[in-house]
Amino acid sequence: xxxxxxxxxxxxxxxxxxxxxxxxxxxxxxxxxxxxxxxxxxxxxxxxxxxxxxxxxxxxxxxxxxxxxxxxxxxxxxxxxxxxxxxxxxxxxxxxxxxxxxxxxxxxxxxxxxxxxxxxxxxxxxxxxxxxxxxxxxxxxxxxxxxxxxxxxxxxxxxxxxxxxxxxxxxxxxxxxxxxxxxxxxxxxxxxxxxxxxxxxxxxxxxxxxxxxxxxxxxxxxxxxxxxxxxxxxxxxxxxxxxxxxxxxxxxxxxxxxxxxxxxxxxxxxxxxxxx
Amino acid sequence: xxxxxxxxxxxxxxxxxxxxxxxxxxxxxxxxxxxxxxxxxxxxxxxxxxxxxxxxxxxxxxxxxxxxxxxxxxxxxxxxxxxxxxxxxxxxxxxxxxxxxxxxxxxxxxxxxxxxxxxxxxxxxxxxxxxxxxxxxxxxxxxxxxxxxxxxxxxxxxxxxxxxxxxxxxxxxxxxxxxxxxxxxxxxxxxxxxxxxxxxxxxxxxxxxxxxxxxxxxxxxxxxxxxxxxxxxxxxxxxxxxxxxxxxxxxxxxxxxxxxxxxxxxxxxxxxxxxxxxxxxxxxxxxxxxxxxxxxxxxxxxxxxxxxxxxxxxxxxxxxxxxxxxxxxxxxxxxxxxxxxxxxxxxxxxxxxxxxxxxxxxxxxxxxxxxxxxxxxxxxxxxxxxxxxxxxx
Numbered sequence: 001x002x003x004x005x006x007x008x009x010x011x012x013x014x015x016x017x018x019x020x021x022x023x024x025x026x027x028x029x030x031x032x033x034x035x036x037x038x039x040x041x042x043x044x045x046x047x048x049x050x051x052x053x054x055x056x057x058x059x060x061x062x063x064x065x066x067x068x069x070x071x072x073x074x075x076x077x078x079x080x081x082x083x084x085x086x087x088x089x090x091x092x093x094x095x096x097x098x099x100x101x102x103x104x105x106x107x108x109x110x111x112x113x114x115x116x117x118x119x120x121x122x123x124x125x126x127x128x129x130x131x132x133x134x135x136x137x138x139x140x141x142x143x144x145x146x147x148x149x150x151x152x153x154x155x156x157x158x159x160x161x162x163x164x165x166x167x168x169x170x171x172x173x174x175x176x177x178x179x180x181x182x183x184x185x186x187x188x189x190x191x192x193x194x195x196x197x198x199x200x201x202x203x204x205x206x207x208x209x210x211x212x213x214x215x216x217x218x219x220x221x222x223x224x225x226x227x228x229x230x231x232x233x234x235x236x237x238x239x240x241x242x243x244x245x246x247x248x249x250x251x252x253x254x255x256x257x258x259x260x261x262x263x264x265x266x267x268x269x270x271x272x273x274x275x276x
Numbered sequence: 277x278x279x280x281x282x283x284x285x286x287x288x289x290x291x292x293x294x295x296x297x298x299x300x301x302x303x304x305x306x307x308x309x310x311x312x313x314x315x316x317x318x319x320x321x322x323x324x325x326x327x328x329x330x331x332x333x334x335x336x337x338x339x340x341x342x343x344x345x346x347x348x349x350x351x352x353x354x355x356x357x358x359x360x361x362x363x364x365x366x367x368x369x370x371x372x373x374x375x376x377x378x379x380x381x382x383x384x385x386x387x388x389x390x391x392x393x394x395x396x397x398x399x400x401x402x403x404x405x406x407x408x409x410x411x412x413x414x415x416x417x418x419x420x421x422x423x424x425x426x427x428x429x430x431x432x433x434x435x436x437x438x439x440x441x442x443x444x445x446x447x448x449x450x451x452x453x454x455x456x457x458x459x460x461x462x463x464x465x466x467x468x469x470x471x472x473x474x475x476x477x478x479x480x481x482x483x484x485x486x487x488x489x490x491x492x493x494x495x496x497x498x499x500x501x502x503x504x505x506x507x508x509x510x511x512x513x514x515x516x517x518x519x520x521x522x523x524x525x526x527x528x529x530x531x532x533x534x535x536x537x538x539x540x541x542x543x544x545x546x547x548x549x550x551x552x553x554x555x556x557x558x559x560x561x562x563x564x565x566x567x568x569x570x571x572x573x574x575x576x577x578x579x580x581x582x583x584x585x586x587x588x589x590x591x592x593x594x595x596x597x598x599x600x601x602x603x604x605x606x607x608x609x610x611x612x613x614x615x616x617x618x619x620x621x622x623x624x625x626x627x628x629x630x631x632x633x634x635x636x637x638x639x640x641x642x643x644x645x646x647x648x649x650x651x652x653x654x655x656x657x658x659x660x661x662x663x664x665x666x667x668x669x
Contacts, residue, residue: 039523067341139341145531150615160524165531190544236534239351246352247522254518258511265504 026190029146029164029171032226036233037163042241043234046216048079050207051231054224056089058199059137062129064117067138068235071111077241078234086111132195141165141233166233173200173225200224307374309506310367310513314360315469317517319462321357322406329409331455332448336411337536355525356517361403362528363517365551368399372579377603378592381582384482388475393579395468398461400552400576405458407549409451412533417546419446419454428565445539545620553617554610558651560621561644571648578655586659590666598665599658606654613647616640 035044052073055065070090073081081089093109093116117136119125125133145164148156156162168188175188176198183198200221209215217223234240328347330339343350372392375381381389408419423446426437442449481487520527528550532543548556559572578585590596622638623629629642 067345139534142526143531143534157520157524157527160519160527162524162526238345243351243522243525247518250518250522251515254511254515258508258515261504261507261511265508268504 025192027187029167029188031161032163032167032170034163034166034230034233036230036240037161037166039160040244043077043230045078045080047227047230048234049081050205050217050227051229051234052079052081053207054200054205054228055137055231057205059228060115061118062125062134062196063137064119064134065115065138065235066117066136067114069112069114070109072235072238074111075238078238079231083111130195134196137232137235139236141169141229142236144168163233165236166229169232170225170229173229174222200228307367307370307509309510311364311371312469313510313513314364314367315462315465317356317360318364319466321353321360322459322462324353325357326459329455331409331451333411333451333537336409336451340410351525352521355521357406359517359520359525359528361406362549362551363513363520364399365403367513368396369551372396373607376582377600379586379588379595382586382589383583384479385476386583388472388479389583390580391468391472391475395465395472396579397576398465398468402458402461402465403549403551405454405461408446408454409458410533411451411537412530413535413537413541413543414530414532414546416446416537416539417543418548419450421546423450425569428569545618547618550614550618553614554651555617557613557617557644558648560617561641561648563625575651578652582655582659585655586662588663588666589668590662591669594667594669596662596665599662602654602658606650609647609650613644613651616644616647 034041035047036042070086073079073086073089074083087110090109090111090113093113094106095109095113095116097105097107099105117125117134119128122133141163142165146168147153148164171188172186172194175186176183177185177187184193184195186192186194202221203219205219205224207215207217207219217227325343328339328343328350330336340354343354345351347353375389375392404418404422407415409415423437423441426440427433429436438444441447442453530549547553555572555575558575559568562568562571619640621641621644622636623641623643624634624636624638626642626645628634628636629639
C-alpha cells in the first residue's frame with residue numbers, strides 16, 4: 001500500500017516537473033557521454049590537447065583562465081604537454097613587470113604564470129564587448145549547471161554524475177540557431193540571445209592527423225565543442241585521477257575494516273550466547 | 277528474551293527504561309556516534325583550512341581556490357569540510373528524529389533535550405557563518421538575506437543590522453567577525469556536547485532511581501555491544517562520506533558558489549543548502565517579512581517546547597499507531613517542504629488558490645503554505661492531542 005502510494009506520488013511529482021520544464025522556453029541541456037564522468041572516468045589526453053588547441057587559437061582572444069597556470073599543462077593526468085610546448089605557449093602572453101631600472105616594463109610569460117585574461121582590466125573588457133566582461137573559463141564547467149529534476153538527482157549521487165556544467169557548456173557551444181545572420185541566437189541561453197557570437201565552425205582548426213593523413217576525429221563544430229569542453233572540465237577539476245585512485249584505496253580500507261567490525265560483533269554475540 | 281541475567285548492565289537498563297532506545301529501535305537512527313565523528317572531522321579540517329583562509333573581500337574567494345588548487349591535499353580538506361557540514365546535518369536530523377519518535381524529551385530527559393536543541397541552534401549558526409565565508413555568489417546572497425532579518429526588528433533594526441555586519445553592506449568587517457565566530461562557536465559546541473552526554477547519563481540514573489557507580493558509568497558509554505554497533509555504523513557512514521568526497525565532490529555544492537560574490541548581480545534563485553531548505557520554505561511562503569521570520573524562528577524554537585506540548589505519559593508499547601504514521605508523514609512533509617524550497621516561488625496565495633480568485637499560474641507557493649501548516653500541525657495540534665490517543669501510565 002505504502003509502496004503504491006509512493007509510486008503514485010513519484011509519478012505525479014515527476015510529471016509536474018516535466019510540465020514545469022516544458023513551460024519554460026529554454027530547453028534543458030542534454031546529458032553527454034564524457035570520458036571523465038562516472039566512478040572510473042578518465043580524461044582523454046589527446047582530447048584535452050585538442051581542446052587546449054581550440055582554447056589557445058580561439059577562446060583565448062576574449063576569455064582568460066586566471067586560476068590555471070602553465071605548469072599544470074605539463075602535469076600527468078592533463079594535456080601533458082612537453083615543458084617546451086608549455087613554455088612556448090606561456091611566452092605568447094605578456095605580463096607587466098618592473099625593469100631593473102625601476103621603470104614599468106613588460107615581460108613574456110613563464111611556466112609559473114597563469115593563463116590570464118587578454119584585457120588589462122574589466123573596464124577595458126567591458127568597453128570592447130558592449131558592456132559585458134567575458135567570463136573567466138577556469139571554473140566555467142563548475143559554475144554552470146541545470147536542474148536534473150526529481151527523481152534523477154537522487155540517482156545522480158549513486159551513478160555518480162556531476163557533469164551538468166560540462167553538458168551546459170557543450171549545449172551553449174552547439175546551441176546556436178542555424179542560418180541566423182547575427183550568429184547570437186542560442187536556444188540554450190536564458191532569453192535566447194547571447195553576447196557571444198557563434199565561436200566554432202566546421203573545419204576551422206587543423207587537428208593533428210594519423211600517419212596516413214586521415215583525421216583522428218571528425219572536424220565538426222560538435223566535435224570542437226566537445227573537445228574544448230573536455231579541456232575546460234579538466235581545468236576546473238585537474239586532480240580527478242589522483243582523487244579517484246585515493247578513493248579506491250579508501251574504500252578498500254573501509255571495506256576490510258567493516259568486515260572486521262562485523263566479525264568482532266559476531267564473535268562477541270556468539271561468546272555471550274555460549275555462556276547461556 | 278526471557279533470561280535477563282545475561283544482559284550487560286547497560287542493556288538491561290535500556291530494557292527497563294520507561295522508553296526504549298535505539299538498541300531496540302531502527303538501528304541506523306541512533307546517530308550520536310556519527311555526530312561525534314563529524315564534529316571531529318569538522319574541527320580538524322576546519323583548523324587546517326583556517327591556516328590558509330583570508331577573511332577579506334578581495335582574497336576570501338581566491339584563497340579558497342588557492343587551497344583547492346595549490347595546497348597539498350587542499351582539495352580533499354576543503355571538500356571534507358564542505359561535505360562534512362552536510363553530513364553533520366544529516367546525522368543531526370537523524371538524531372533529532374530519533375529523539376522525537378521515542379519521545380526522549382519527556383522526564384527524565386528534559387534537561388538533556390534543552391541542551392540538545394541549543395546544540396542544534398548553535399550548529400545552524402555555525403553552518404551559516406561558515407557558508408558565508410565562501411564568498412561565492414550563492415553564499416554572499418544567502419548571507420545578505422539572513423543578515424537583513426536584523427532590519428525587521430522594530431525601532432533598533434537598522435542599528436542592529438550594521439552592528440551585525442559592521443557596515444551598511446557585507447564587506448571585509450563582516451567576513452572578519454563571521455570568521456572569528458565560526459572559529460569560536462565550535463568550541464562552545466564541544467563544551468555543550470560534553471554537557472549533553474553527561475545529561476544523558478544523569479537521565480539514565482534518574483530513570484533507574486539510583487546513583488550510578490563508576491563501573492556503571494563506564495559501561496554505559498563503552499559497553500561492547502554499543503561500541504561494536506557504533507563501529508559498524510561509523511564505517512558505513514564513512515563510506516557515504518568517502519563516496520561523496522572522492523567520487524562526487526560537487527554533488528552537494530551549488531554551481532553559483534564557483535562564481536565570486538558580486539554585489540551588483542543577483543542570482544536567479546536564492547536558496548540555501550539542502551539542510552536549511554525546509555526552513556527557507558517556511559520563511560518565504562507567507563506574505564510579510566515579520567511573519568516569515570517569526571514562522572521560521574518558530575519552526576526551530578518550537579523544539580524547546582516539545583516537553584510541554586506533548587503531555588502524554590504513555591509507555592512506548594502504548595504509543596498510538598496513528599501517531600507513528602503521522603510522524604512518518606510529518607517527516608515526508610518536511611522533505612517535501614525542502615524540495616519546494618529549491619524551486620522558484622511562483623503561484624497565488626493559498627486563499628486565492630483555493631477559491632480560484634487568481635489567474636496566477638504555478639503551485640509552489642500554495643503547496644509551501646499547506647506544507648508549512650502541516651509542519652506546525654504536528655507540534656501544535658497532534659502533540660497536545662496525544663494524551664487522548666494513548667493509554668496513560
